[in-house]
Amino acid sequence: MPDRIKSFPFLATIILAGLLTRLFLSGLSVWGVVALVVTSLWFAFEIVRWLLPLRQKRKPASGRRSPGGNEGNAESESLISLVFFLSEPSRADEASIRTCVSNALGIRFPVDNPDSDTFVMPFSPPDLRHHEAHIRHFMVRIPEGLFAVLVSDKPYIENPAEFARGSIRDKRLRTAVERHVAWVSVDLMDAEDDTETRLSAYRIIGRILASMAGPDCLAIYCPELQRCNEFDPGLIETLCGEDPLHLFDEPTFEPVIEISDNHPRMADAVREAVDRWPEFVEAFSTSSSIERERFIVKAEFREGRKSEFMWVSVRDILGDTVSGTLMNDPHELLEVHRGAEVTFTLDRLNDWIYPGDDGSHIGGFTLDVLADEGDN
Template identity: 30%
Template sequence: MLGFLKRLFGRKSSPDPVALVILEETPRILSVGHVAQAVSRAVGRSFPESQVAEERPSYHRLTVDGFELTVASAPFPYLPKESAPHPEMRLQDAIDRHEGAVLVDCWAAPEGRDRKEATGMMGRMVAELVDDASLAVFCFHTQRLNLVDETLLSMFRDGRALEAMETITFEPIAGVESGDARMQAAIAEARDRWPEFAAAFSAKPVGDDRPFILKAPFGEGDHCEHMWVQVEAITSEKATGVLLNDPLYRHGLKKGSRVDVAVQEITDWAYPEGEAFAGMFSEAIVRGG
C-alpha cells in the first residue's frame, strides 16, 4: 500500500499515512468544485474553491482547521486483490469489485496536535464524497475496512469515524467450505430435529412475539448463501417468512422479502427457550468455534 501512495503522490519521503480511503467500483474524476463542496458540507461553512489547490488532475491540496490534507482519486485498485481472502465475505466482495479509490489524507497537523485527530473531520468529508459506486472505506492508520452503508455514514457525519471503523455496521457473512464435515453434521441434525421446531411454533400462544427463525440456502449462479428467515407460517412441506439479512449475491431479494422455504432445504433453526436458544446447530462453526 505504501507503493500505491508513492505512485499517487510522487513524494520522495512521507510520514506514515493517516488516511481514509473509499474503495470505488469505478474510478472517479474529482474536480476542485467536488472537493470544495464536500468540505463545505462537512465543516458546515463555506469553503471556497480558491482554497483548494489542484496540483494535478484529481489530486488536490487544502488546509482545513489547520490540518494539511490531500484529496485524491486513483484509477486503479487500492487494496491488492491477490492477498489472502478476507474472512468476511461482504468485505472480500468489496475488495474484489473495486477498481479505483478516493483518498483523504492528512499530511500535517497544527503545532501541538496529532494528525490522527483529523480523522473525525476526514470522516465527515468522506461521507460527503461517497457516491453510488462507493463500496467500502479503509482506514490506513488503524488497518480497518468497513462497508459503506447508512449506519457507517451517519457515524462519519457525527465526527465518529474512528469509532465507526471499529464497529461492525452490517450483518457479517462468513465463508464455510461446502464439504465441511462439521457443517454437514450440523445441517443433518437441524433437519432431523425440525419437528421440534415445528411443534414449538405451533404451540406458541397467540400474541407470543418470540422470534422463531430458520436458515436456508439461497443461490444465484455459482454463489450460494445461507440466510436467516423469520418464520410466519409452517405447513408439512414448507415454511413461510421474511428474510432477516440483505443478500450478497441474490439481487432479486432483500432484507424483509417474503420467501417460502421447502422443509428439506432448511439448514438450521432457532427459537428462545428459557434463557437460551434451542437449535443454532451451525452457529459455532460459522463463528469459527
C-alpha cells in the same frame, strides 16, 4: 549539510529578499512590483513544499496499507486518513474538491485572493516516489488545519483480487475489495498532538469524504485501525457524525462466510438440525405469539446457479412448508430482500434457533462452525 537544509528554497528566498530590499531603498517599477508579487507566490509555494516532508514521512507507499494485512509499518498505522475504494477512477479535480470541501464544512474559498488563509490547490510532494506518480495530490488549508485529498486511478493494493481471496473471509467485503480499481482518500497533514486533536481531524475527514461519496464507492478503509467495511449510503450519517470511526465497530452487513459443500463439521451440524426439526415444531406450536417472534430458521434460497443461506423469522409451519420474514440482506440474490415474506420447504432447511426456558437458546448448530471458519 543535512538533507533538510539542502532542500530549503534558498533561490526563492534570495530573490524575494533582494526585491524587498530594493522596494524599501529606492522603490520598484511596475514590472518590479509584478516580479515581487510573482516571487512572493513562488516563495510561499516553495516554503509549503519544504515543510511537507515532515508530514509526508507518515504516509505509506503506493499500496499504502492493505486492509487486513500485516505487512505495513508503524508509519502507516499512525496515518490519520479515511479511504474510499472505487469501482471506477474518480474525475475529481481542484474545482470539484473545493466545492465538496466548501459544502461539507461551510467554508468559502476566495479563489481570487492569493493571500487567503484557506485554499485548495494541487501539489506535488517533494519526496514523491516513482510508483506513486499516478496519485494526484490536493492540499486543503482550512482554519482547523492542513489536509490532503489524494486521488488515484489504480487499486489501493497490488492485485486486489488475489489479496482479497487470501485474506478476507466475508464474501461481501471480499467482493468489494476485489472489484475496486481506484481510490480517493482524505489525510491529515498536520501532526496530531493528542486524542482530541486526532478525533477532531477524523470528524473533518469524515465530512469531506462523505461529500465525495457516490455510486462508485465500494468500501471504506481506515489505515490507522487497519479496518475495512463495505460502503453503504446508510453510513453517511455516521461518517458525518461526532466519531466517524464508529462505522468500523460492526460489519456494514451480516458477513457472508463461504463453507465447502463437503465440510464435515458443517454437514454434521445441518444433519442434526434436520433430525431435531420436530423438536422445533413442537416448541413453536406450544409457544405464545410474543415468544414466536424469537423462533428463527436458516434456509437456502436459490436463483439460477446462485444460492445463499439466510435467516427467517417464522410465522407459520404447515407440514413441510415454512413461512416467515427474511432477516438478512442478500448478497447476490435479486428476487428477495430483508423484510420480504418468504416460503420454503424443509429440503432447504439448514439450521434453527428458539429460546429455552432458562433464557438460553436452543439450536444454532451451524453457528460454531461458521464462527471457527470466520476466525481462521
